[in-house]
Amino acid sequence: MWRPSRTGEAHPMTKIKRHAALCVASTTAAVFTGLTGLTPAPAAAQASARTPALASAWTAAQAPVAPRGTLRWTACEGEDVDPRQQCATVEVPRDHADPDGPTLSLAVSRIPSEKPSVRRGALLLIPGGPGEPGIDNPSGKGQKLPQKVRDAYDLIGLDPRGMGRSTPVDCGFERRDIAPSALRPWPGTDGSVTGNLAAARRMSDACARNGGPLLRHLTTANIARDLDRVRAALGEPRVSAWATSYGTYVGAVYAQLFPSRTDRVVLDSNDDPDPARVGRNWIAAHERGVEDAFPDFAEWASRPGNPDRLARTADEVRPLFLRLAARLDREPVPWPGADPAELNGNVLRHTLLTTLYEPDGYPALARLIRAAREGAPLPPAPWAPPEKALQNSVAVGTATLCNDVAWPRSADTYRKEVAASRAAFPLTAGMPRNAMPCAAWPYEPREAPVRVTGRGPSNILLIQNERDPASPLAGARRLRAALGDRARMVTVDATGHESYLANGNACGDRTVTRFLTTGKRPAGDVRCD
The missing domain is CATH 3.40.50.1820 (Alpha/Beta hydrolase fold, catalytic domain)
Incomplete structure (x- = not known):
């Protein structure tokens, strides 16, 4: 998965930092519901026209x-x-x-x-x-x-x-759809997926208009063939x-x-x-992954002698964080220089998730939490990558996830999964089970995903x-x-x-x-x- 930026620090995103002009933010954007005006090629005619075994041979x-x-x-x-x-x-x-x-x-x-x-x-x-x-x-x-x-x-x-620097693709997404905290499908504060579905339709329309013929051929199997x-x-x-x-x-x-x-x-x-799920499982895995990693942050944030200590015991850190996120859901605070220019509950959750990628970001996260709790000025907003690089990255990530395997199209499916995820994994608030761009993708997969075997x-x-x-x-x-x-x-x-x-x-x-x-x-x- 892509590694997003840490609070107040240069953008390390998924190990991308190697070439600053190509640094890009967060795991893939939210694109859902179908497109009018395009006729997808029949899945039966194209998907699995060659089985993975035959694909290897040719x-x-x-x-x-x-x-x-x-x-x-x-x-x-x-x-x-x-x-x-x-x-x-x-x-x-x-x-x-x-x-x-x-x-x-x-x-x-x-x-x-x-x-x-x-x-x-x-x-x-x-x-x-x-x-x-x-x-x-x-x-x-x-x-x-x-x-x-x-x-x-x-x-x-x-x-x-x-x-x-390879032959690039660009869907020309609206800036609001590629803001850092928009790139993961955080549901509304009440668990609604309506806004995510609307973003999905916009982004699917943009890819259909601007993506070009290469967009159809961005798949993991084709990357492997390229290798x-x-x-x-x-x-x-x-x-x-x-x-x-x-x-x-x-x-x-x-x-x-x-x-x-x-x-x-x-x-x-x-x-x-x-x-059967490919990228759906990778996004869904964040709910388990954050639960696995959060205790390490909680232990650090309660350690005696830590200048950025948040609580006396590790057990106190989780409810402290959840209370603050809920308060910011109701009452966001301005965050000059951020995109969007506010710290709300989902931006805080997003910042937690990205920080857990690299624990050396714990101090920056703790300072953000403390400032938000105390009503003090927030630390500097995270660095954002150039829009051209971000547009390219989100287009490639979106198309690859969506071309690899078909995702559910029903809004009810995502509403039910988000509700279940929010109840079981409150730190991620339903995001990992929400609708991604693929719920609206205008094309069917051209071949079945490769089955990894022994x-x-x-x-x-x-x-x-x-x-x-x-x-x-x-x-x-x-x-x-x-x-x-x-x-x-x-x-x-x-x-x-x-x-x-x-x-x-x-x-x-x-x-x-x-x-x-x-x-x-x-x-x-x-x-x-």
Whole structure:
């Protein structure tokens, strides 16, 4: 999932910060109810025109191993780019079912192995999202990798189809529909979904008018097929990968479609691969994820000696937060510079959720809570990404979620699910079960989601925080079960989104590094305290 901005700090959004012009906010926007004036292609004629197994065969046939060095590498643009990073483009079919039809460009980057004598191959740094750029990952997260990993691999980044410096898409959404707290479907203060459904209709109309033909072909399976085209252009018979967040689903789908093309695959902060729900499960998982992660914030916010302490005991923090959110539902307070320019209950809930992604944001959240409770001036509003980048990211994220699987169309379905979620998980107030853009999407999925299975080489290692607000442990366990003996899982006693090299957990980091450099995995699943 996308990592949103933390209160009062530069925007870290889902690990996106690597290229400031492409930073974007929050998990996908709210788009619902159907479109008039467009005729979706019949699902039966297009969906599953090729089964996932056949898709693997024909895509593989289109992507033979190319000689090394066929890409034209040039210097990359950007102020914060490592001078060693090189960039190139790879042409791929817009529609992989029509390999001789129109094409699009993928922006690809690399930092070559720092010790060619021990080079093993290429390591794809698969970004999260959907709707997250990754072109500058070799200069960013790639430089956090231990030296022996950077020696063993060329680090490969890319902007997925539709994103950033690849051939982009843009739906031209109204600004009010892409404000940071609007990008998740927070219901009305009384649990109403009426406003969300209205936003969905506006956004669906915008995508139908402005999205262009590429919008129909933004799917996880097509991203995986694109990765195999990149592998071929690199001249690699197999590739390794470090995938994070939504990228774990991309990586699992790639390993399913192209098992013989995988070398060593690390899936970090894992999404539930349920093919019946796909993105619906990822959004719904926030209710469980926030419940898992909140006690860590409560313990921190009640710790003696903490200058930002909110309560005497951890048990007092939850009711304190809920009372404040309810009060702000009734009586929002101005927040100059924010979008919208007020702190209401849902903006506070949104800020909690985004802060739990990275616990180093706890002090900023605590200061916001204290100021709001005491009627003091609020801290500076969060940094917002450029609108062009935000428009692009939301369009890609929306289309990918909606094209992967069909979502319910009935408003009653969402009303009932929101009511149940609000009762069981008040910290998220029904948002995770609310209607997303896909409830109104004008197109049917063109093919069935790929079912992740245990068929293929045993070369996958999952790493997972126990308390992840966006990709909770329960979903990671489902991916682990689906992969069977192909995988092992390392569970880390940590809070936050992303695990490898993110928590200072020597056991977890050591286990992943050993796998990437030697191929050795634990004999069974392990827990790192």
